[in-house]
Every structure is written in structure tokens, then in C-alpha cells.
Amino acid sequence: xxxxxxxxxxxxxxxxxxxxxxxxxxxxxxxxxxxxxxxxxxxxxxxxxxxxxxxxxxxxxxxxxxxxxxxxxxxxxxxxxxxxxxxxxxxxxxxxxxxxxxxxxxxxxxxxxx
Amino acid sequence: xxxxxxxxxxxxxxxxxxxxxxxxxxxxxxxxxxxxxxxxxxxxxxxxxxxxxxxxxxxxxxxxxxxxxxxxxxxxxxxxxxxxxxxxxxxxxxxxxxxxxxxxxxxxxxxx
Numbered sequence: 001x002x003x004x005x006x007x008x009x010x011x012x013x014x015x016x017x018x019x020x021x022x023x024x025x026x027x028x029x030x031x032x033x034x035x036x037x038x039x040x041x042x043x044x045x046x047x048x049x050x051x052x053x054x055x056x057x058x059x060x061x062x063x064x065x066x067x068x069x070x071x072x073x074x075x076x077x078x079x080x081x082x083x084x085x086x087x088x089x090x091x092x093x094x095x096x097x098x099x100x101x102x103x104x105x106x107x108x109x110x111x112x113x114x
Numbered sequence: 115x116x117x118x119x120x121x122x123x124x125x126x127x128x129x130x131x132x133x134x135x136x137x138x139x140x141x142x143x144x145x146x147x148x149x150x151x152x153x154x155x156x157x158x159x160x161x162x163x164x165x166x167x168x169x170x171x172x173x174x175x176x177x178x179x180x181x182x183x184x185x186x187x188x189x190x191x192x193x194x195x196x197x198x199x200x201x202x203x204x205x206x207x208x209x210x211x212x213x214x215x216x217x218x219x220x221x222x223x224x225x226x
Contacts, residue, residue, distance in 0.1 A: 004157075031212045043204065043216040056213045090157055094212050102148070103212060105157040 004106035012112045018079040021109045025093030032074040037088040086113045116141045116209045120217035133195040137188045137205030146208035147188045195224045
């Protein structure tokens with residue numbers, strides 16, 4: 001099976017712009033979670049989608065949003081970019097719920113905000 | 115709040131020696147615990163997990179971890195470290211539906 005894919009792998013944006021990142025889960029996986037990784041804050045949970053519904057949301061401002069499509073692919077959007085949004089954004093997919101399902105991560109999208 | 119802690123920043127070990135990366139947890143109820151590894155410019159790679167059952171969990175690439183309820187620990191171990199094991203290791207705990215809380219990570223350096 002193909003793993004989790006994320007596009008693009010690298011992005012450079014300027015402050016004030018917006019950005020959309022894409023994640024395709026492993027075939028058959030219906031849950032997609034997003035995380036932000038920075039040197040200072042480590043890995044932080046953004047949100048999780050299952051069957052096109054957001055089930056969980058982390059402690060991030062409303063500038064961070066996401067959605068999931070009927071084929072389980074997910075996008076996250078960051079509006080009005082700030083310098084502090086520079087990070088590696090990781091998505092993870094997991095198999096149907098079972099209370100212990102493993103999350104499998106993609107390679108990430110590295111975003112640099114100038 | 116449910117969390118994990120990785121007390122060391124960096125672990126240095128000689129190639130061929132045993133490798134241990136420490137993790138302690140703070141969870142109400144039964145914890146679901148995970149270990150991931152991250153190589154430079156890569157995503158997280160799943161190594162192993164503890165949900166229930168045997169306290170010794172075996173995972174990928176020769177890694178194993180021991181769940182110790184009395185010490186609230188879930189240390190990652192490998193009997194003989196390889197140079198290629200040099201990477202960043204994360205301990206994590208499930209805190210919601212497909213939501214993990216991660217430790218700060220441990221840089222492992224295996225010295226040839």
C-alpha cells in the first residue's frame with residue numbers, strides 16, 4: 001500500500017498570504033490528523049477529520065482551518081500567515097476507529113514564512 | 115492533563131552497545147502509548163505501541179519497549195545500536211480520537 005502523501009513538500013510564503021496544504025491518506029483510512037512541528041513548541045495537534053467531519057481541534061487560532069473530502073483526502077489552510085507559522089506540517093492517517101489505532105505519518109510540508 | 119515526558123535531550127551510545135530512550139507518562143486510566151522515530155527532513159515513522167497485554171512490546175527494526183505501570187514508564191530499548199539508528203525519537207500518548215500528545219523528543223547519536 002502506498003503511504004500517506006503530502007503536497008507540496010516545500011513552500012515559501014510571505015507574511016499576510018494564505019496557504020493550502022494537501023494530504024492523501026493510506027487507502028482505506030478514513031481519519032486524517034494534522035500536526036505542527038516547530039523547534040520551540042515540538043509537535044502540536046491541530047485537528048482531526050473523520051468522514052468529512054472535524055472531531056477534534058487543538059489550541060490554534062481560527063486562521064488554521066481544514067476540511068476533508070469524500071475520498072478522505074484532507075486539506076488544511078492557514079490564512080494571514082505570520083512568521084511564527086513557519087514549521088513542518090505533518091498529516092497522519094489511521095484505520096477505522098478501534099481505540100488504539102496507529103497513526104501513520106506523511107513526509108510533511110515544510111512551510112517557510114518570510 | 116494526559117502527557118508524556120522524555121527527560122533527556124540527547125542520548126549518546128557507542129555502536130553495538132544497548133540503547134535506551136526514556137519516557138514517562140501521566141495518564142488517567144489505561145494509557146495507549148507509542149514510539150515514533152524521525153530522520154532528518156522526514157515524517158514520523160511508527161516503531162511500536164502498547165495498548166494492553168504483555169508489558170514487553172516488540173516493534174520494528176529490533177526495537178522493543180517495556181510498559182511499567184508502577185513506574186509509569188515506557189522506555190524504548192534496542193540490544194545493539196547501529197549508526198543508522200541515529201535519529202530523533204518521540205514518545206506519545208493517545209489523548210483523544212486519533213489525537214496524540216508527544217514528548218519533546220530525544221536525539222539519539224550512535225557513535226561508530
